[in-house]
Amino acid sequence: MKKIVPIKNLKKYAIDKTIKVSEKSIEKTSKISAFLVDTANVFLFLTRVFKNTFSRGFEFKEFLKHCFQIGNKSFALISITGTIIGLVLTIQSRPILIKFGALNMLPNMVAISLIREMGPVITALICAGKIGSSMGAELGSMRVTEQIDALEVSSANPIKYLIVPRVLAATLMIPLLSIFAITMGILGGWIGANIKGDLNFVLYISQAFGKVEFMDLIPAITKTFFFGAVIGLVGCYKGYNAGRGTESVGIAANTAVVTASFLVILVDLIAVQITDLILQ
């Protein structure tokens, strides 16, 4: 028996998902490309998540569970990575700063690059990998094994029960993990400063934060909330809208990581531009 024509099926399939996501059907004309349907789907998904975030009945227990899981999953990796990044930054910047006779700038420079860029972005990329893929796979397998359908039949709202707690947990936890990564990076920097020199910890810290301003911190921390939201939303969208058949689970996890990583970099770029405009 011949299998179904994939491309045409895909389109109808996307439209179906739209119905699921929005409870409103989109006029299906043969001219609508899969891309437009996808865009519409993303938009409808976002609206539904947004609505359900602010409507009554928050799944607090689920939210806490996912916060814990995100922290637990990424804690070790982020502390090690953060330390190494701080260490490497210090070791690499040292010769250049010596050339310019500005070695006492070293702690401060490391701190600022960690706070503004390295800490948040590294954390977000690691989480895009760990959290994005696990959300994609988890929700994808729930979709494939009809668990999401079962939730709906039990008159539970899957967006409220599955998506909102995950997105909010990611939005909260990635800033916390970023701050943690920055802290570990600065500690790593101190280790680096002591490999080829001798720098007292108190002095190091006071040099590191000497020129760090409030306006370094605010934009940096603000953008991590967006990183978190992006990772949560992408992971959930890919998983929730996974196709049928077991291979869809892998596809969902994989595309979640790729899309989330790319979007993190994109958000970073936008954040830099906005910060630049505001600080001028």
Place this chain on the structure above:
Amino acid sequence: MIENTTIKPVIDIQNLKISFGSLNVLNDVSLQLKSQENLVVLGKSGTGKSVLIKCIARLLKADQGTITVLGEEVNALKTEDLNEIRKKIGFLFQSGALYDSMTVKENLEFPLRRIKKDLTQSEIDAKVTETLANVGLEDVLNKMPSELSGGMRKRISLARTIIVDPEIMLYDEPTTGLDPITAEEISELINDIQKKYKTASIIITHDMECVRTVADRIIMLKDGDVYKEGSLLEFENSTDSYVSSFFKTKKIQ
């Protein structure tokens, strides 16, 4: 079984049509499910049997046609009203659909907490134990679904479905993938549930032993349409070659 022509059908589907892209799954399906009857839906894999019952619970939305469940047209319902109808529908998914992040107990409590909101914890516990006993299981409360055998998973799914006392049961291939003995036990359970809870049921299957055990009436689908409707006897004595290809084949065991 109970002949009652004056009572409206529990489910009334008229001219249901649904397609996915160029693939027409159901062209024009009309059927009624009467109160307290076991209606078997037969058909080859891929004829759209699962799609049919998913439309009834509005997990999929039909392109055309009306689906009236307990007097309400499901395609026209708003979310809250749809949920009211869904509370009265028990859906046994083909894959079982047990929540694999939850223990058996949590799986059973989940619909109970959401659908019967005024129960106390001790009432919930009692109900869970009772329902598990009804499907012939005990001592599994704290197990995870992944630790259970296929037959046990089916029973737990069944328990999770009947725990909220649905009026309508939709079974999607309840015996597929089970050994013949367990399959027979599940078929008996379907009959027990029908008697005990007075449910009306649609049973999708292509397991002929199951059909013989549970069917009050049979509807056969072919190429998106209703091919034949009748009693078990009519199907077994049919001279139609397509029908008899289902009923004459020996079960491979």
